[in-house]
Every structure is written in C-alpha cells, then in structure tokens.
Amino acid sequence: MSIRPSLPLASRLQEIKPSATVAVSQRAQELKAQGVDVLSFSVGEPDFGTPAHIQEAAVQAMRKGATRYTAVRGIPELRQAICDDSARRRGGVQHVPNEVVVSVGAKHSLFNLSFALFEAGDEIIVPAPYWVSYPEQATLAGAKAVIVETSEAEGFRLQPEALRRVITPKTKALVLCSPSNPTGAAYDADALRALAEVAAEHSFWIIVDEIYAHLSYGGFRHVSMLEVAPELKHRIIVVDGVSKAYAMTGWRIGWMLAPKEVAAACDTIQGQSTTNPTSIAQYAALAALQGPQDCVEEMRRAFEGRRKVAVEGINRIPGMSARMPEGAFYVFASVRGLVGRKFGERTLANDLEIAQFFLEEARCALVPGSAFGAPGYVRLSYATANAQIEEGLRRMQEAVAKLS
Numbered sequence: 476m477s478i479r480p481s482l483p484l485a486s487r488l489q490e491i492k493p494s495a496t497v498a499v500s501q502r503a504q505e506l507k508a509q510g511v512d513v514l515s516f517s518v519g520e521p522d523f524g525t526p527a528h529i530q531e532a533a534v535q536a537m538r539k540g541a542t543r544y545t546a547v548r549g550i551p552e553l554r555q556a557i558c559d560d561s562a563r564r565r566g567g568v569q570h571v572p573n574e575v576v577v578s579v580g581a582k583h584s585l586f587n588l589s590f591a592l593f594e595a596g597d598e599i600i601v602p603a604p605y606w607v608s609y610p611e612q613a614t615l616a617g618a619k620a621v622i623v624e625t626s627e628a629e630g631f632r633l634q635p636e637a638l639r640r641v642i643t644p645k646t647k648a649l650v651l652c653s654p655s656n657p658t659g660a661a662y663d664a665d666a667l668r669a670l671a672e673v674a675a676e677h678s679f680w681i682i683v684d685e686i687y688a689h690l691s692y693g694g695f696r697h698v699s700m701l702e703v704a705p706e707l708k709h710r711i712i713v714v715d716g717v718s719k720a721y722a723m724t725g726w727r728i729g730w731m732l733a734p735k736e737v738a739a740a741c742d743t744i745q746g747q748s749t750t751n752p753t754s755i756a757q758y759a760a761l762a763a764l765q766g767p768q769d770c771v772e773e774m775r776r777a778f779e780g781r782r783k784v785a786v787e788g789i790n791r792i793p794g795m796s797a798r799m800p801e802g803a804f805y806v807f808a809s810v811r812g813l814v815g816r817k818f819g820e821r822t823l824a825n826d827l828e829i830a831q832f833f834l835e836e837a838r839c840a841l842v843p844g845s846a847f848g849a850p851g852y853v854r855l856s857y858a859t860a861n862a863q864i865e866e867g868l869r870r871m872q873e874a875v876a877k878l879s
Contacts, residue, residue, distance in 0.1 A: 491611045495846030499830075503840035514867045515840040516855040519656060519805070521722040523777075525759075526770040529721060532762030533755045541758055545751040548742045549577025549730070553757050556764045557730055561713070564688065566702030570732050576741045577760075579752045581686045581716040581729030584741075586612055588712060588731065591740040592680055593618035597647035602633040603848030604807065606656045606684070610848075618647065622848055627798060627809065631660040635669040642673075648680040651700070654687040657847045657854040658807040659782075659800020661691060664698045671704035681711045686729070687803040689720035689771050692779040695801040709734055719804075720771050721763040728752055728760040778804045781857040781864055788868035789855070792875055804858040807844070811851045816878040823878070826850055836877065837870035 496517060503515035536542075548554065554572035562569055578584040585608065593599060593616040601609045601620050610620035621641050625631045638649070651670075654661040662670075674681055683700045691697045701711055716729030731741065751757075782799070785806045789797045794812030810829045815822065818836070823829050830843040830853050844852030857864055 487615060490614050492607075494607050494611075496607055496842050499840050499842050502834070506834075506838075511838060513834070513838045513840055514863055514870070516857070516859070516864075516867060517840045517842050518858075519719070519803075519856055520724045520858055521719065521774060521804070522859045523722040523774055525722050525726070526763075526766075528766050529723065529759050529762045532766075533759040536755050536758035541754050543754060545754050545757060547746045547751050548575065548738070549752065550754070550757050550761070553577060553761045553764075554730075556761055557715075557732070560764045561701075561715075561732055564697075565699040565713070566705070568699075568701045568705050568708060574735055574738050575730055575732055576738050576745065577728065577730045577752055577757060578741075578745060579729070579749050580718065580727040581684065581714050582608060583727075583745075583749070584714045584716075584729045584731040585609070585682070585684070587741040587744050588682060588714075588733075588737070589613055589616040589618075590744050591737060592616075593647055596645060598643060598645040599647060600638065600641055600649045600679075601848075602651070604631060604655070604657050604844065604852070605650075605848050606652055607846055609650050609652075619645075621646075624848075630798070630801075631655065631658040631807070632662055632666055633670065635673045638670060638673050642677055642679075646677065646679045648682055649674065650682045650684070652684040652687075654691060654697070654800070654802025656687065656803055657805050657842070657844075657849075659803045659805045661695060661697065661801035663695070664703050667698060667700050667703045671700060671707060674710070675704070675707060679710070681707065682714065683711065684714045686714065686716050687719055688715065690775055690778055690804060691802040692775075692782055693799070693801065697802065712737060717760045717763045720774070722774065723756075723759065723763065726753075726756040726759055728756050778857065781859075781861055782806070784861055784864050785855060785857040785868070788865065792868070792872050794875060794878075795871075804856055806855045806857060807847075807849070807852050808855060809851060810844075810853050813875065813878065814851065818878055826853055829853065833871055833874060837867070837874040839867045839870055 499517040506513045554575040558570045589612040595617040597618040599613040613620045712733040717723040797808040826843040833839045841853040
C-alpha cells in the first residue's frame with residue numbers, strides 16, 4: 476500500500492501560535508473527562524446562565540420565522556439599538572446604523588478589522604500584557620505587531636511616553652483593551668486623554684476593545700476613548716458585544732462602531748466569510764440591549780465580590796502577589812517569587828512550568844503570563860463561584876508549601 480505524501484499547508488501558519496487560553500481550557504476539559512478533579516480558572520466566560528428574557532426573545536424569534544439570512548452587517552433594529560446604547564454609555568457620541576457591523580463575536584470583529592486595515596509593512600502597536608489574539612491577527616494580515624511593555628507599578632497601563640517612542644511612519648493602528656484581558660486594568664479619563672493627545676499628533680487608527688466595559692469595580696467608572704476624544708471619532712473604532720456582560724459567550728454576537736468606509740470594508744470581508752451572524756442570536760442581543768439591565772448589575776456585583784476573594788487569597792500564598800484589578804474578571808498574579816523553587820528534583824524555571832505545576836499538583840488550570848506577552852505571571856479567571864475560587868486557592872497554597 477503506497478503512502479501519499481501530505482500536501483503542504485499555508486506558510487502563514489508557521490508565523491502564528493494557537494490560542495493559549497483555548498489550549499489550557501481544552502486540556503482542563505480533557506482531564507475532567509478522564510475523571511481528574513480539575514478546577515479551571517482559564518476561561519474568560521461568566522458562569523451565569525443567559526438571562527431568561529434574552530432566551531425567550533430567541534425562542535420568539537424562531538417561532539416568528541426569523542430563521543433566514545439577514546443583512547451581512549446585522550438586522551437594522553439591532554444596529555440602531557447598538558447606536559443608542561453606545562451614545563448612552565459613551566458621552567453622547569453619536570453613530571448611525573451604517574457605522575455598525577454585527578459579527579460572530581467581538582473576536583470576529585477584530586479579525587475583520589485586521590483584514591480591512593492592515594497589510595504587509597504595517598506596524599500595529601499592542602501594549603503587553605495583551606489578549607492573545609491581537610498580535611496573531613495582525614500577523615495573519617501580514618502586519619507586524621509592535622509590543623510595548625507596561626509595568627505592574629503603573630497599573631499595566633500604556634504610558635504616553637512609551638507610545639510616542641514606538642510610533643513610526645509605518646504605524647497603522649494602536650490596539651487598546653479597557654478593562655483589560657488579561658490584567659483587569661482600566662484607563663481613566665486622564666490616562667486616555669494623554670494617549671489621545673499623542674495619537675492626535677500622528678495618523679493611525681485607534682482600535683478600542685471594550686467588551687468588558689460593563690464590568691468595573693470599586694467605584695471605578697469606565698470611560699471610552701470616544702468620550703474623552705470625540706474629535707478623533709473619524710479614527711476611533713470601538714469593538715463591543717454581549718458575551719461578557721450578558722453571559723452570552725456561546726451566542727457569538729459582537730460588533731464594531733467604525734467610520735462608514737471601515738464598516739463598509741468589513742461588511743465586504745464578512746460577506747465573503749460568515750455572511751450574517753446567526754439570526755436568532757441577533758434578536759437575543761436586541762433583547763439584551765433593550766431589556767432590563769438589572770441582570771448585568773447583579774452579575775457585576777457578584778464578580779466584584781469574587782475579585783476580593785481571589786486577590787486576597789493570592790496575596791496570602793508565599794511567592795505570589797496580585798494588584799486589585801479595576802474591571803473584567805481576571806487576576807493577573809505575579810509568580811516571580813516561585814521561579815527557581817524546586818519540587819523534588821524539578822526546578823520551576825518560568826511561569827510556563829509554574830502553571831504546569833499548579834495543573835499537576837493543585838489540579839488548578841491557570842494561563843501562563845507568557846501567553847499574554849508577560850512572563851512571570853499567571854492569569855486566574857474569577858468568573859466562577861466563590862466556593863470554587865476558595866477551593867482552588869487552598870489547593871494552590873498547599874502545593875506551594877511543598878516547594879523547597
């Protein structure tokens with residue numbers, strides 16, 4: 476029997492890495508399927524169910540026959556609702572429906588933007604720690620991600636001087652996430668204004684990922700770049716969605732608010748890939764935006780309480796420390812105090828090995844900071860019940876006690 480030689484895959488695959496967050500989550504699921512009692516703190520997904528009135532809207536949409544193709548960029552009433560919601564939450568800055576493209580999740584919106592805006596030779600400024608897909612999507616589009624380190628001492632926020640240093644004639648875009656995945660850090664009005672002043676001196680797109688905008692804590696008020704720099708609206712693109720605030724991760728509805736020419740370009744790209752997002756999910760998203768918002772506040776309050784439990788618990792573990800995040804539902808914990816420690820004959824040389832140690836010895840799945848461009852840290856998601864957080868912290872503390 477002859478063996479056929481395999482045909483080559485596209486060379487671009489050699490330049491990108493698989494999603495580390497997805498990989499850790501899948502590994503935790505595999506272990507659970509094998510009967511291992513693993514606690515997963517790896518996935519950025521609320522543990523709450525989608526609110527009942529949103530589910531009911533989807534059911535009603537099906538019963539009314541709203542199961543056919545829609546406009547590529549989404550149903551008109553959802554796009555109008557997105558404009559109305561954005562104006563309420565972003566200082567009254569107005570958009571019209573043809574500046575909105577609804578996609579299959581916020582990640583899809585970012586993907587569309589990468590192919591609409593970036594090309595070979597472009598440089599995309601990405602502050603680290605960053606969400607894993609920002610640099611990879613830029614690379615897929617042929618551009619170069621220019622990584623700018625931030626410091627924990629400065630709240631993991633990009634500083635205007637650091638931004639100014641990396642801007643070149645090749646700079647095509649700056650990507651910001653506030654509140655941040657993976658750090659939970661958020662930019663206040665003064666910090667955003669300082670960055671906007673630098674951006675105003677140059678000509679590049681400002682892409683702001685605000686998927687966690689509803690989830691701010693401790694009295695911190697989320698502010699959008701649109702609100703502090705409305706004069707740059709022609710260059711600001713906001714990415715948002717229903718996944719995090721409304722516990723709708725699997726519904727896969729996100730969107731962008733962008734200048735008309737950018738929205739039209741992304742409409743063209745999406746028309747040659749997914750076409751429209753799922754019709755039923757669009758009607759569910761419409762109900763999310765137009766319906767009662769008390770469900771969002773209930774989840775936000777729960778996350779705020781869990782944040783306190785997680786941060787205080789981590790800070791009790793010798794060799795680990797964490798700042799109190801302003802938003803999202805992640806703790807970005809330093810494990811530098813564990814680097815070089817030994818478990819038997821094994822030396823924990825970096826955050827990758829420390830995350831593996833916690834998976835094996837504490838049966839806790841964490842994502843290493845290296846995946847986010849920040850070695851020496853691990854990300855823990857507190858989008859899970861307090862009992863699981865407390866049990867995970869107990870296991871981690873017991874595991875660390877075994878190190879020499």
